[in-house]
Amino acid sequence: xxxxxPQQDRSRVTRQRLLDATIDVLAVDGWAACSVxxxxxxxxxxxxxxxxxFPTREDLITASLENIFERLTNMATDxxxxxxxxxxxxxxxxxxxxxxxxxxxxxxxxxVWSAAASDEALKKLILPLEGRFGAAAHQMTVRMLGVDDSDxxxxxxxxxxxxxxxxxxxxxxxxxxSARREQVVAAWAEQLKISxx
Amino acid sequence: xxxxxPQQDRSRVTRQRLLDATIDVLAVDGWAACSVxxxxxxxxxxxxxxxxxFPTREDLITASLENIFERLTNMATDxxxxxxxxxxxxxxxxxxxxxxxxxxxxxxxxxVWSAAASDEALKKLILPLEGRFGAAAHQMTVRMLGVDDSDxxxxxxxxxxxxxxxxxxxxxxxxxxSARREQVVAAWAEQLKISxx
Numbered sequence: 458x459x460x461x462x463p464q465q466d467r468s469r470v471t472r473q474r475l476l477d478a479t480i481d482v483l484a485v486d487g488w489a490a491c492s493v494x495x496x497x498x499x500x501x502x503x504x505x506x507x508x509x510x511f512p513t514r515e516d517l518i519t520a521s522l523e524n525i526f527e528r529l530t531n532m533a534t535d536x537x538x539x540x541x542x543x544x545x546x547x548x549x550x551x552x553x554x555x556x557x558x559x560x561x562x563x564x565x566x567x568x569v570w571s572a573a574a575s576d577e578a579l580k581k582l583i584l585p586l587e588g589r590f591g592a593a594a595h596q597m598t599v600r601m602l603g604v605d606d607s608d609x610x611x612x613x614x615x616x617x618x619x620x621x622x623x624x625x626x627x628x629x630x631x632x633x634x635s636a637r638r639e640q641v642v643a644a645w646a647e648q649l650k651i652s653x654x
Numbered sequence: 655x656x657x658x659x660p661q662q663d664r665s666r667v668t669r670q671r672l673l674d675a676t677i678d679v680l681a682v683d684g685w686a687a688c689s690v691x692x693x694x695x696x697x698x699x700x701x702x703x704x705x706x707x708f709p710t711r712e713d714l715i716t717a718s719l720e721n722i723f724e725r726l727t728n729m730a731t732d733x734x735x736x737x738x739x740x741x742x743x744x745x746x747x748x749x750x751x752x753x754x755x756x757x758x759x760x761x762x763x764x765x766v767w768s769a770a771a772s773d774e775a776l777k778k779l780i781l782p783l784e785g786r787f788g789a790a791a792h793q794m795t796v797r798m799l800g801v802d803d804s805d806x807x808x809x810x811x812x813x814x815x816x817x818x819x820x821x822x823x824x825x826x827x828x829x830x831x832s833a834r835r836e837q838v839v840a841a842w843a844e845q846l847k848i849s850x851x
Contacts, residue, residue, distance in 0.1 A: 487772030558821075564771075571768035573828060574761075575684030584828060613841035617818060620838060624755075624821030631770060631777060631784070641817060644810035648845050 472510050474500040479521040480528075483565035488572045493517050518569065519582060525566050526586035529557060533593035547653065550601035551646045554618055555638070557594055558626025567630060594619055604653055614652060621645055669707050671697040676718040677725075680762035685769045690714050715766065716779060722763050723783035726754060730790035744850065747798035748843045751815055752835070754791055755823025764827060791816055801850055811849060818842055 478500035482491045493514055497507035511517035557563060566587075573579040598615050599606045606612050625641070628634045675697035679688045690711055694704035708714035754760060763784075770776040795812050796803045803809050822838070825831045 485771075487770075488768065490772045568768055568771065570828065571685065571765055573684075574682075574765065575687045580828060587828070610841065610844075613838050614845070616834070616838045617842045617845075620821035620825060621814060621818040622821065623824050624817035624819065627764075627820050627824055628817060631767065631781060637813070641810050641813045644807065645814045647807075648811070648814075648849060651848060652845055 468510075471500075471502055471506055475502060475507055475510055475517070476521055476524040478502075479517060480525060480561050480565040483521070483568045484561040488568040491518070491568070518579070521565075522569050522579075522582055522586060525562050525569070526583075526590050529562050529566070529590045530593045532557060532562075533590065533597040545646075546601060546603055547649050548643070548646045550598055551618060551622075551642055551649065553601065554594065554598050554622040555625055555642055558622045559629050559635075559638070563626050564630055567627070591619070602649075602653065611653065614649065618645065618649065665707075668697075668699055668703055672699060672704055672707055672714070673718055673721040675699075676714060677722060677758050677762040680718070680765045681758040685765040688715070688765070715776070718762075719766050719776075719779055719783060722759050722766070723780075723787050726759050726763070726787045727790045729754060729759075730787065730794040742843075743798060743800055744846050745840070745843045747795055748815060748819075748839055748846065750798065751791065751795050751819040752822055752839055755819045756826050756832075756835070760823050761827055764824070788816070799846075799850065808850070811846065815842070815846065 475496055478496045479491065482496050482499055486495070491514075493507050493511055494504055496517060497504045500507070511520065566583075569579065569583060570587075573583050595606075595615060598618060599611075602615070604611045604615070606615065625634070625638050629638070672693055675693045676688065679693050679696055683692070688711075690704050690708055691701055693714060694701045697704070708717065763780075766776065766780060767784075770780050792803075792812055795815060799812070801808045801812070803812065822831070822835050826835070
């Protein structure tokens, strides 16, 4: 058994490299470009090795979708405990919510999301994953803000903040929106300060 | 000349029916499904007649993209003058901004937008159209709110409102989000009331 461990490790590393490359290909080049061959090339993995892990494009997309939302959900869970002491809670919380939706993971998810409009099987896959990530993002934002989510007004303001962050993510897909975004995020945080304090 | 007018009218009506059907196909069935043949079928127009107007899928998509953003821009222009007297300006303004991004036009645009990630020619087409619509939506929201957009704080709150509306649009693409949306929109309108009054 022990001699097989390095092989298993290599296999796991290769699989993860392919999944990472899939996010990159989807986010940068889009849905149509995302084939097993292109992803293998991006990952620096032979086509044969890639097909060993993902025989079909569908296998790759399915595994990648789970990987993307797992990463997003983990981001939402991890970030919670890392609020710098003394930081401006509200500004940091809003900036982190926005970060979920402006990274490569969300851009990749958006490509699968669009494709799911014409693909019922894909839609069935993406809906629960998206729901789980949405719940994690909501809980993280509540904890970072240090607010009482059982207050309906607070609950809705947290939701509005995540909707706002999602809209910023979308605005960033075709062109770099970061300069404008910074100012708008500051304005939103200012609003929350008024209403949550 | 006079005998040709009805023929020209018919031709114009057919073209518009094809463009309307394209929005429907894109919004409901997605990018991959949107061919000249499918659109012709949806419009109740023969394939030959459709191909007379749009010889290739690219011709159809290009014309449709202009049509979609023209409709969105016109919506933003038209709505301005129709604010019911005595209405709650802020609630109505926010609801109308949200309506831009939750209708079929935006869902159709989103499909083209996603495809543009891997298509430079499409990206070059969509960016100025999107910019023009964005500007019209901003101006409409400013006018409906009756606020001074030269105030940087106000300008950013209007932008934030449109980013928020865009995020709500995206949340509505895979499942009907209207019940939740109504409450979140009310919460944000409440915020704007506090900060703009």
